[in-house]
Amino acid sequence: MALAAAILTSLGFTAVASAQEAPVNHDVQRNVDQQERIENGVKDGQLTTRETSQLEQGQAHVDRMEQHDLKNGPLTQKEQAQIQHAENVQSKDIYRDTHNNRGQNPDSKSSRRMASDVQRDVNQEKRVDQGVRSGSLNDAQTAKLQGREAHIDHEERVAGANGHVSRGEQKQIQRSENHTSRAIHHQKKLGA
Incomplete structure (x- = not known):
């Protein structure tokens, strides 16, 4: 009887811990998904460098909210709820910009630089997501990393604001990514 009570108590704590972690997992996975949508838009030529830079500012806003909270x-x-609202706004912005019939040559140097930077964002968000899911990152650690991602x-927003990402701007972004x-x-x- 004591063993059964201990197991039920343990399962109860596990369920509570899982319930608390689920929103963070969802938010980090949504960051991955939205970064992938941006990346695909750049690679397909559906997004201009300027549009991509504006979308990255939206991602920074979501990351800062997660960091703070x-x-x-x-x-x-x-x-x-506030984070989900910001993510929904960002999702609509990504959809709008990828379907507005503007675009850019995905083979231009600027597009390739921006695509490379966004791809790295995807990879790093995936690593954070994996850390959250495995339990190797707690909330405070995730907050710090989301601040770095922001x-x-x-x-990226600053670099692409004029519609072009220079080699020097990309090098600075790569240093931060490293x-x-x-x-x-x-x-x-x-x-x-």
Whole structure:
């Protein structure tokens, strides 16, 4: 009887922990999905560099919200609702920009640079998502990493605001991405 009670108690705590972690998992996976949609739009020529940079600013906004809300622990229902609203707005913006009959040659140097940067965003968001799902990243660590992702998204916004990403701008973004990549590795190692 005591064993059964201990198992039920343990399962109850596991269910509570899973319920608290589920919104973070969903939000990080949605970041991956939206970055992939942006990446596909750049690669297909449906998005201009300027549109992509504006969408990256939207991603930065969502990442900053997650950073702010997660640094204090699990998301509240109100925080989750606010993040979902921002993600929905971002999703509509991605759809609008990929279906507005504007575009850009996906083989131009600027498009290839932007596509490369967005692809790296996808990869890093996937690594964060994997860390959250495996339990090797807690809320505070995820918050720090989302702040770093927001910084990179903002750099991409600035770089592409004039419709062109130069080689120098891309190098600066790559330095930030390399720094963030090391931070993801470090944070996951701490949590393991």
